[in-house]
Amino acid sequence: MKLPELLRHIPYFQTNKPLKDIEVNGVEMDSRNVKEGDLFICLPGEHFDGHDFAQQAVQQGAAALICERPLEVSIPYIVVPDTNRAMGSIANTFYHYPTTSMQLIGITGTNGKTSISYLLDEIFQMNRHQTGLIGTIQMKINESVYPVKNTTPDSLFLQKSFHEMKERNVDTAVMEVSSHALDKGRVHGCDFDVAVFTNLSQDHLDYHGNMDEYLHAKSLLFAQLGNTFNPEKPKFAVINEDDPAADVMKRSTAQPVLSYGIQKEAAIMADNLQLHEKGTTFTLTTPEGEVTINSSLMGKFNVYNMLAAAGAAIASGVKLDVIKQALEATKGVRGRFEPVEEGQPFGVVIDYAHTPDSLHNVLQTMQEFCRGKVRVVVGCGGDRDRTKRPLMADVAMEFGDHAIFTSDNPRTEPPEQILDDMVEHLEAGGYERIVDRKEAIRFAVEKAQPGDMILIAGKGHETYQDINGKRYEFDDREVARELLKQLKESK
Ligand SMILES: CC(=O)N[C@H]1[C@@H](OP(=O)(O)OP(=O)(O)OC[C@H]2O[C@@H](n3ccc(=O)[nH]c3=O)[C@H](O)[C@@H]2O)O[C@H](CO)[C@@H](O)[C@@H]1O[C@H](C)C(=O)N[C@@H](C)C(=O)N[C@H](CCC(=O)O)C(=O)O
Ligand SMILES: Nc1ncnc2c1ncn2[C@@H]1O[C@H](COP(=O)(O)OP(=O)(O)OP(=O)(O)O)[C@@H](O)[C@H]1O
Ligand SMILES: N[C@H](CCC[C@H](N)C(=O)O)C(=O)O
Numbered sequence: 001m002k003l004p005e006l007l008r009h010i011p012y013f014q015t016n017k018p019l020k021d022i023e024v025n026g027v028e029m030d031s032r033n034v035k036e037g038d039l040f041i042c043l044p045g046e047h048f049d050g051h052d053f054a055q056q057a058v059q060q061g062a063a064a065l066i067c068e069r070p071l072e073v074s075i076p077y078i079v080v081p082d083t084n085r086a087m088g089s090i091a092n093t094f095y096h097y098p099t100t101s102m103q104l105i106g107i108t109g110t111n112g113k114t115s116i117s118y119l120l121d122e123i124f125q126m127n128r129h130q131t132g133l134i135g136t137i138q139m140k141i142n143e144s145v146y147p148v149k150n151t152t153p154d155s156l157f158l159q160k161s162f163h164e165m166k167e168r169n170v171d172t173a174v175m176e177v178s179s180h181a182l183d184k185g186r187v188h189g190c191d192f193d194v195a196v197f198t199n200l201s202q203d204h205l206d207y208h209g210n211m212d213e214y215l216h217a218k219s220l221l222f223a224q225l226g227n228t229f230n231p232e233k234p235k236f237a238v239i240n241e242d243d244p245a246a247d248v249m250k251r252s253t254a255q256p257v258l259s260y261g262i263q264k265e266a267a268i269m270a271d272n273l274q275l276h277e278k279g280t281t282f283t284l285t286t287p288e289g290e291v292t293i294n295s296s297l298m299g300k301f302n303v304y305n306m307l308a309a310a311g312a313a314i315a316s317g318v319k320l321d322v323i324k325q326a327l328e329a330t331k332g333v334r335g336r337f338e339p340v341e342e343g344q345p346f347g348v349v350i351d352y353a354h355t356p357d358s359l360h361n362v363l364q365t366m367q368e369f370c371r372g373k374v375r376v377v378v379g380c381g382g383d384r385d386r387t388k389r390p391l392m393a394d395v396a397m398e399f400g401d402h403a404i405f406t407s408d409n410p411r412t413e414p415p416e417q418i419l420d421d422m423v424e425h426l427e428a429g430g431y432e433r434i435v436d437r438k439e440a441i442r443f444a445v446e447k448a449q450p451g452d453m454i455l456i457a458g459k460g461h462e463t464y465q466d467i468n469g470k471r472y473e474f475d476d477r478e479v480a481r482e483l484l485k486q487l488k489e490s491k
């Protein structure tokens with residue numbers, strides 16, 4: 001593509017050379033990957049400044065640079081006020097605006113994004129769509145899976161991935177949209193057809209500073225939803241009416257709202273709700289009619305997730321019987337309320353709860369069915385929101401019967417310091433403190449009595465423990481399985 005064509009949505013830039021005949025073969029934001037004829041975008045980051053790698057990009061054959069200040073280089077550069085913002089537009093243009101010709105559903109909120117994205121993937125597959133998915137666990141293009149570094153990757157990766165999806169005949173993509181991504185403009189250029197809001201509770205205050213800023217970031221998805229009126233098909237905001245932030249989300253969009261909820265009156269509701277040991281049963285009432293859902297997903301929070309998924313599917317034109325079939329067929333998502341069974345006389349559940357609210361929901365669900373004690377193994381991530389640490393410990397103490405505090409990705413912080421933050425305000429003696437996560441799980445397994453349930457919270461699908469920037473293999477599911485086997489053999 002010719003460079004001026006790539007820049008057509010970037011007005012009034014400053015340059016050092018004529019750009020007319022420059023051909024661009026690819027777009028890159030990492031100098032290490034630059035190839036002959038690429039356009040290199042210099043991004044300021046947390047650890048590095050891409051401008052410092054301009055020379056390296058030139059040596060590797062870059063055709064031109066996008067930067068925020070004039071640089072001493074032999075090739076053309078284009079100075080823009082914000083390279084990150086420019087990247088969204090350039091990536092979208094380079095990959096031919098892939099999301100304008102596919103159905104795109106974005107999900108935001110503190111908890112439930114991954115769960116809902118998988119429910120939607122199943123619904124759309126059941127409805128014979130070719131699907132793509134981008135989120136915390138991985139990227140999926142039909143049945144192929146690829147690793148992702150972020151829940152919501154940068155705009156270059158995103159537009160490239162959507163382009164790849166289109167090449168492989170994907171017609172419907174579902175993605176998680178994190179608050180970081182919204183704040184950093186990673187989804188600029190994405191043409192969402194449906195935007196889903198799950199809920200808002202405390203997390204990520206290390207990044208956003210306060211709950212108002214966090215709320216504002218979340219609302220940006222709705223501000224971005226279909227800014228143009230589409231006579232063919234309306235865009236929809238699918239919003240959890242029961243969450244106090246619902247109103248802000250609604251006011252952020254000019255598009256029609258499809259509300260869902262359990263308590264407040266909403267367009268999509270769960271009536272006759274029964275939460276039981278084997279899952280949930282409810283009447284799904286919608287503007288399209290009613291159906292009974294018998295799901296194996298546990299807990300009220302999963303009913304909210306099913307309502308959100310049903311809302312997004314209805315907004316996308318999927319019929320109720322298909323929604324019912326998919327919701328009843330789903331076995332849930334890896335690391336989300338996932339049982340580990342090795343024939344032990346007590347329950348073991350792995351769950352990705354890493355916020356006070358999600359931990360509360362999961363513990364409450366377990367308490368409803370547990371005949372013995374609920375034992376909870378939980379830690380808090382390092383280099384992340386410090387203020388949620390004592391809150392998570394409080395939830396574990398209040399809603400668990402036996403709390404075992406341990407490590408969960410200490411990253412560059414001393415694990416003991418993180419545990420201090422969690423328990424300093426608690427009275428000594430009412431809990432265990434075991435830094436080594438495997439030993440903490442062992443302790444819970446050895447103490448468990450028939451009828452008890454153990455919740456191993458926080459890591460879910462993760463298969464590593466990040467200590468000082470190094471990732472050590474650690475999979476709660478594997479560790480629990482190994483310890484349960486040892487227990488069986490020792491008896
Ligand atoms: C704070 C943050 O968002 N960081 C993101 C950022 O990395 P960074 O700022 O550290 O980048 P950097 O390493 O300083 O590099 C700056 C620039 O120099 C370039 N560079 C660097 C080195 C070199 O040799 N050559 C070169 O060109 C880099 O390619 C980059 O363009 O840009 C990277 C590429 O897009 C992201 O992967 C990275 O996310 C990190 C891994 C991260 O942990 N982010 C978290 C905070 C996050 O975004 N989380 C959300 C929410 C999850 C949730 O909801 O729970 C998410 O969406 O994942
Ligand atoms: N609707 C919900 N409301 C509250 N808690 C939920 C909800 N759905 C799931 N949870 C809890 O939150 C945990 C994380 O769920 P999920 O991975 O779906 O959320 P997420 O929004 O994708 O999280 P992340 O921001 O880390 O990607 C689950 O393991 C469960 O404990
Ligand atoms: N995306 C979340 C995941 C947290 C998972 C937990 N295991 C941790 O490391 O804190 C975050 O980065 O805050």
Ligand SMILES: [Mg+2]
Nearest residue numbers: 113114136176
């Ligand atoms: Mg997620």
